[in-house]
Amino acid sequence: MFDFFLLEAIMGGVLFGGVLALLSLGLNLVFGVIDVVWIAYAELVMVGMYTIYTFHSILGWPLYVAAPLGIAVVAVLGIAVHRLIIAPILDTPPINQLLATGGLLFFLQSFATLVFGSQFRNLGLTMPILEFYELYISFARLMAFCVAIVGIVGLYLFLRRTYVGTAIRAVAQDREVMSLMGVDTKRIYLITSAVGGGLAGLASVLLVLQQDVHPFIGLTFGPITFMICVLGGLGNLIGGFIAAFVISQVISIGSYYVSTELSYVIAFVLFIVAMFIRPEGLFQKRS
Amino acid sequence: MTRWLLLAGLAVLVVLPFAGLPLYFLHLAILILIWGMIGTAWSYMGRFGLVSLGHGGFMGVAAYATALLWNEFHLVPWLGIPIGLLMSLLLALAIGYPAFRFRVVGHYFALVTLALGEVVRLSIIAAREHTGGSLGMTPERVQPPTDVSWYAMQFTDKRYFYFFALACWLLALWVWSRIDRSMARSALEAISEDEVAAASVGIHVTKEKLRVTLISAAFTGLGGVLLGLYQQYLNPESLSGIGISLEIVFAAIVGGMYSAPGPTIGAVLTILFRESLRTYFGVQLIGMAETIYGLLLILFIIFMPRGIYGALEAWLARRAATPPAAPSPGAAPIA
Numbered sequence: 001m002f003d004f005f006l007l008e009a010i011m012g013g014v015l016f017g018g019v020l021a022l023l024s025l026g027l028n029l030v031f032g033v034i035d036v037v038w039i040a041y042a043e044l045v046m047v048g049m050y051t052i053y054t055f056h057s058i059l060g061w062p063l064y065v066a067a068p069l070g071i072a073v074v075a076v077l078g079i080a081v082h083r084l085i086i087a088p089i090l091d092t093p094p095i096n097q098l099l100a101t102g103g104l105l106f107f108l109q110s111f112a113t114l115v116f117g118s119q120f121r122n123l124g125l126t127m128p129i130l131e132f133y134e135l136y137i138s139f140a141r142l143m144a145f146c147v148a149i150v151g152i153v154g155l156y157l158f159l160r161r162t163y164v165g166t167a168i169r170a171v172a173q174d175r176e177v178m179s180l181m182g183v184d185t186k187r188i189y190l191i192t193s194a195v196g197g198g199l200a201g202l203a204s205v206l207l208v209l210q211q212d213v214h215p216f217i218g219l220t221f222g223p224i225t226f227m228i229c230v231l232g233g234l235g236n237l238i239g240g241f242i243a244a245f246v247i248s249q250v251i252s253i254g255s256y257y258v259s260t261e262l263s264y265v266i267a268f269v270l271f272i273v274a275m276f277i278r279p280e281g282l283f284q285k286r287s
Numbered sequence: 288m289t290r291w292l293l294l295a296g297l298a299v300l301v302v303l304p305f306a307g308l309p310l311y312f313l314h315l316a317i318l319i320l321i322w323g324m325i326g327t328a329w330s331y332m333g334r335f336g337l338v339s340l341g342h343g344g345f346m347g348v349a350a351y352a353t354a355l356l357w358n359e360f361h362l363v364p365w366l367g368i369p370i371g372l373l374m375s376l377l378l379a380l381a382i383g384y385p386a387f388r389f390r391v392v393g394h395y396f397a398l399v400t401l402a403l404g405e406v407v408r409l410s411i412i413a414a415r416e417h418t419g420g421s422l423g424m425t426p427e428r429v430q431p432p433t434d435v436s437w438y439a440m441q442f443t444d445k446r447y448f449y450f451f452a453l454a455c456w457l458l459a460l461w462v463w464s465r466i467d468r469s470m471a472r473s474a475l476e477a478i479s480e481d482e483v484a485a486a487s488v489g490i491h492v493t494k495e496k497l498r499v500t501l502i503s504a505a506f507t508g509l510g511g512v513l514l515g516l517y518q519q520y521l522n523p524e525s526l527s528g529i530g531i532s533l534e535i536v537f538a539a540i541v542g543g544m545y546s547a548p549g550p551t552i553g554a555v556l557t558i559l560f561r562e563s564l565r566t567y568f569g570v571q572l573i574g575m576a577e578t579i580y581g582l583l584l585i586l587f588i589i590f591m592p593r594g595i596y597g598a599l600e601a602w603l604a605r606r607a608a609t610p611p612a613a614p615s616p617g618a619a620p621i622a
Contacts, residue, residue, distance in 0.1 A: 107581030
């Protein structure tokens with residue numbers, strides 16, 4: 001028998017995959033190029049959401065001004081993260097960089113609590129729900145899906161077609177040699193961090209349209225974002241994109257058949273097993 | 288000399304609860320001992336570069352197993368604890384063996400363990416009919432209620448828990464010194480330097496890593512059980528998941544994970560620091576204490592990656608190594 005609700009779950013999964021793909025894009029770039037895990041990445045997204053909330057709901061600026069401002073703030077924050085936290089310890093064991101951004105995670109969470117309190121806040125917008133032959137589609141998610149596609153194409157073109165993009169890819173392949181070739185790796189890292197932060201900002205714009213923001217929101221989607229990046233293979237944008245949709249389908253269909261928590265459990269277990277089978281990511285060519 | 292100092296220290300710790308320590312400080316001492324033990328257990332692995340971000344999972348599994356066995360089957364903690372620890376061990380085995388066998392290292396190991404912590408947290412929430420989900424659960428009071436129940440390990444007097452925690456903490460330190468003096472330590476240090484080279488000289492990489500992981504998981508589980516019994520309240524957020532796992536890591540780093548007293552010093556500092564900031568700021572400026580804490584963590588990892596105790600040790604070693612200034616003429620040359 002045709003299961004209509006299953007179709008709805010799959011459709012929801014596709015759109016959710018767009019959100020996840022967008023979220024993982026910036027992290028993937030930073031992860032792939034600088035070889036650093038920003039554990040506080042989801043908290044950067046949270047900062048973006050609060051920034052937009054502040055400009056739009058508190059100061060009353062229109063959304064088309066607040067949203068770019070949010071992106072800009074997170075991009076600058078990305079530069080600051082690299083300049084102040086990562087750069088001083090770039091030569092120490094990689095795990096130190098991960099832990100330092102873990103400190104940042106605590107800092108941003110508590111700072112948000114300090115400034116905004118722990119209440120849930122939202123822009124007070126109601127996004128329309130599209131109806132398509134009795135199939136209900138969230139407009140915000142559809143938009144996130146489209147923006148994710150535009151984002152990945154834009155990033156792809158930036159990396160392939162521009163001079164800076166080529167330099168970024170080159171540095172990702174071999175940092176030492178590229179600095180010998182006259183590429184200013186420090187500058188490339190800063191640009192990468194800014195773009196990574198900007199993409200986090202972009203994700204925050206789409207999230208704040210469909211979700212309430214609170215200081216601990218990062219913990220709800222942070223872990224799954226890391227899993228997607230690693231599953232897709234670090235720095236492999238296409239792989240990350242596919243992984244986002246695989247994971248989102250697992251979660252969406254799992255939620256339909258069992259429960260939301262258990263579907264996440266399945267997704268995480270899948271990730272762990274995948275790591276054992278292919279530690280370099282599912283879609284990475286073996287070197 | 289050192290031996291006497293240690294014994295004196297131990298005597299102080301034993302006498303402490305009878306010296307009219309206010310209840311609040313006794314409470315802090317218990318928390319410090321438990322978290323000190325958990326930090327020490329984490330550092331068994333952490334000092335060899337096995338950075339786990341999922342230790343909360345081991346706490347959660349053992350604590351919830353013990354509490355659920357009591358609530359659902361009236362199995363006393365004396366039997367529940369070994370079963371809970373066994374489950375922690377099984378979890379560690381299930382994650383550790385394949386991870387080490389397939390050489391999941393560095394970032395990847397950290398992320399796999401992070402996922403493990405989430406799996407445990409979400410499973411606890413998903414089983415909300417038994418565990419109470421995000422709202423947490425309380426172990427049932429022993430019937431009829433008494434102040435001292437050895438049977439159910441429920442005591443009104445905090446001093447009982449103080450001595451449980453003290454005993455477990457000492458056991459964890461003893462295990463540390465055993466690891467410190469064993470061949471396994473050299474093997475693990477070699478592995479953390481270069482896994483392939485270590486394997487090539489005949490070190491069984493998977494076995495060595497797995498052994499230390501199992502020991503670490505067991506003690507972490509024990510810490511979780513103790514917290515559950517002491518607080519008589521279990522919550523998935525405070526016993527598993529990323530937040531608590533990161534806090535374990537940070538306390539160990541702040542104190543210094545490369546030497547025996549380091550993680551405990553970390554526990555002392557983080558607990559006292561947070562408590563004093565909390566009492567200082569009170570109900571105003573909620574989040575201020577954690578904001579400062581987060582900022583300090585970043586600074587610590589950048590400027591003092593070996594932690595306070597590690598930095599102190601290095602400083603003492605440097606002082607001892609510098610020769611006395613301007614040796615007097617005619618003095619015998621130092622061989």
